Amino acid sequence: MLRFCLLLMACASVPWTVAAQRPPNVVFILADDLGWSDTTLYGTTSLYRTPHIKRLAKRGMTFTRAYSSSPLCSPTRASILTGLSPARHGITTPRCHLPQVILAATATKTAAPQNKSTIPDSVSRLKTDYYTLGEAFHDAGYATGHFGKWHLGPEPYSPLQHGFDIDVPHWHGPGPAGSYVAPWKFKDFDHDPDVPDQHLEDRMATEAVAFLEQHQDKPFFLNYWMFSVHAPFDAKQALIEKYRSQVDPDNPQRCPTYAAMIESMDDAVGTLIDTLDRLKLSDNTIIVFASDNGGNMYNRVEGETPTSNAPLRGGKATMYEGGVRGPCCVIWPGQVKSDSRSDEIIQSSDFYPTLVEISKLTLPQQIPFDGVSIVPALQGGRLERDAIFTYFPHNPAVPDWLPPSVSVHRGDWKLIRIFHGGKTDQHRWKLFNLKSDIGETQNLAAKHPALVQELDALIESHLVQTQAVRPLANPNFDPTKHHPEREGIAFNRQAKPAKQTAQRTAGWLPSKDCSLAKKSGQLVVTSTGNDPYLSFNFPKPLETGSFKLNLTLTSNARGDAQLFWGERGADRPFFRERSKTFPIKNDGKPHQYTILMETQADLTAIRLDPSRGPGTIRIESIELKDQTDELIYRWPLK
Incomplete structure (x- = not known):
């Protein structure tokens, strides 16, 4: 629901027990395409090694139900910086590296004959009239730095126009330029000459360390948005060979290259932790670690999908849990219990209002948020919210694809509305109880029509409040070319436990x-x-x-x-x-x-x-x- 952050938020009664004389520093670490089962936080992997992320989590709270605002990267990134749903800011696909500048979403009237609904045109740049999280910290006197992936538009829509003092490597593309292992192809960012095969994440961490050292005497907001573990799929050769010998062919996570990429990503997290400790800044630094969407299930690396999100269904670009549920931990020294966990439902759009409250920022105007502050959850309590919503009006041809959809999570229940997917242009629904069916194998919509109606009313209210540009019924639809039986079949085999996967x-x-x-x-x-x-x-x-x-x-x-x-x-x-x-x-x-x-x-x-x-x-x-x-x-x- 729409929330308002007022100037009064600056006076929020948040007690401080450490470094009261100075506002807290903030480090926001965002991984790219990192799935819920890609770390050791949830006991779902036996191949990947993430000791530094685990070390980070022990300092604060791990969220078991942390959701990205979208199953794709750019919409989620825009939601983090604005606190708004993709249904409201209009960036619903990762097209922000393309030349065409689109600042307002628009509906389309027709679609291909096999599709029951049309697909809106997505916004392609994060407009500068938003008062972003970066600007909020910058105007509060913080040193602000963005490091890594942006993918919300080149100049004049880069981090430098959204409140960040510096932007390294000042790259607007969807992933790293060329590769992870040097030489790269960035325009103005080269590897260290004495490290010819340098890994990009090692270099990015080095740059971030220099920022921390330079600004250790004043509050800083470090936005470390990793390129890892997005395509292209390459890594340090020694690490690839290390994991090649550890692969279990019966484990759905069996890609040595991806495992090597995970380790380099985790090493960068360790570098940041070690630097904060060395500079004696850890006790006054809030750290957020999250992912922009679920793990990648549709590329191929050495004949395999990069990873598996099992026991979740689906992955990146899908509306199932594997596409939107990801790893997350928040460290708030002196306020969050160490090595704690929360089952509260949180989403990417929650981080802006949360950091505003924790840091006691004074905002210059009323800022509408679709997210809520998760401070009550961080302090061990419950969140007062009706539900969270995921708006994804697209149908990429990926495993476990769905036509244009929107979903709602409330408690243990999740409802997916498939726009105009039923008979005579009516919607179609998928209802799952995630407590008893985390793999979303049983559609319970027919058994609980009253609950479907109740949850769909929440969806409708969200779409109205956000003024979402919606898919329309396709007047060119040809039922002879429609294949609804293909929905959800590509990933089912891998979503099951390893012993049930294809042999x-x-x-x-x-x-x-x-x-x-x-x-x-x-x-x-x-x-x-x-x-x-x-x-x-x-x-x-x-x-x-x-x-x-x-x-x-x-x-x-x-x-x-x-x-x-x-x-x-x-x-x-x-x-x-x-x-x-x-x-x-x-x-x-x-x-x-x-x-x-x-x-x-x-x-x-x-x-x-x-x-x-x-x-x-x-x-x-x-x-x-x-x-x-x-x-x-x-x-x-x-």
Whole structure:
């Protein structure tokens, strides 16, 4: 609900027990695409190592139900800086790096015929008429610095126009320029010349340390918004090899590159903690650690998705819990109990009013907030709020996608409204009880119609109050081209516990549209159509060069076959530029095929798409040779 932060907030009766003579410093650490199960805060990972985040959490309160304002980055970032819902500020997609400047969201009248609703045009810049969190601290006399990712617009919409004295590396793109490991491609930001393979997060932490040292004698607001762990997917090679030996193929979190990225991110957190301790600033510094959205489930790294958000369903860009629930801890020395936890529901838009209250900032005007101060929760109490809302009127083609939607969380219940997703342009709903069904597997909307109506009324009130630009019913909708059965099927297998995930057969992992089995010395692929494929990660990368994949294959499924391959350092290993299409004889008889590959970097994985239609494909032999015909790898099928 809409809240107002008045000048009276400056007189809030917040007791101080430390450094009363000086306002508290604030460090806001925002990770990019860091999922709820990507840290050791919740006992959901056995691969990733985040000792510094754990160390940070022990100094304050960990929130088990912390939600981003959006399942994508730019909308959440705008909500942190304004305290407003994406439904109100209008940034609902991460398009702020694109050239077109859009300052007001607008409705669209039509959409593609397979869609039941239209998709509004998102705002593409954080307007400078907002009085942002950065400006609030700057005007209160704080030294303000933004380090890392921004993605809310280039000049004249950069951090320098939103209250920050400095902005490093002053980059408006959606991720790091080029890579994480130097050399980078930033316009005016180079790696240290004496560290040729420097990691970007190491360098960013060094820059942040210099800021802390320079301003240790006055209050500061350090906005450390990490590039990690967003694509492109690369990391220190030594760390990748370290985790490669620790990967459990039956664990849905099995990407060594992503695990290495997590460690470098965590190291940067440790650098900041150590610096605050060394400068004797920790006792008067408030620290917020959060993520801008859920873990990435739709890119591919070495043949695998980067991570798994299990036991949550879905991931980045989805409306399910895996897309919006993330790690969060808040440190408030002298006020928040050390190593404490809270199950209160909080959201990104809450941080602005919270920090205003804690820091006793005097605001020059009435500031409307959609978020609330979470000080009562930080002090061990309950929050007085009706609900939180997530507005995402888009339908990106990702695992567990949904059409344009809005959701409400109230207590244990979550309702998703799918705009015009029902019959005759009516909405459609998904209702989940998160206490008993954290994986959102059972839609209870039909069993609780009165509750659906009650929660949907809250959604409607939120949309009215925020003056949201909504999706409209699509007049061009063609029911013959609509595929509602595809909703939510891409991630279901990975959302289950590890023992229920898709199993590898002869080292190959099937896609959702096929199954694998070894029978009579053959690898049998049973395809349901759509996008069947099987992928394989090599135990160790194979040195750059020419390769030949030889296979004997029998098929009665229609469509040509395609071979993709992954190369070290690629953010999308199975990309069309690294693929070969070859015709298949679908006559039910065995035929031999040879596919040539030329790699520009070490070969890490391959993917075989044997057909496009339903049917059975039997692979009698499959082997990889180099350009001299020397055998490199033969898959055991017997």
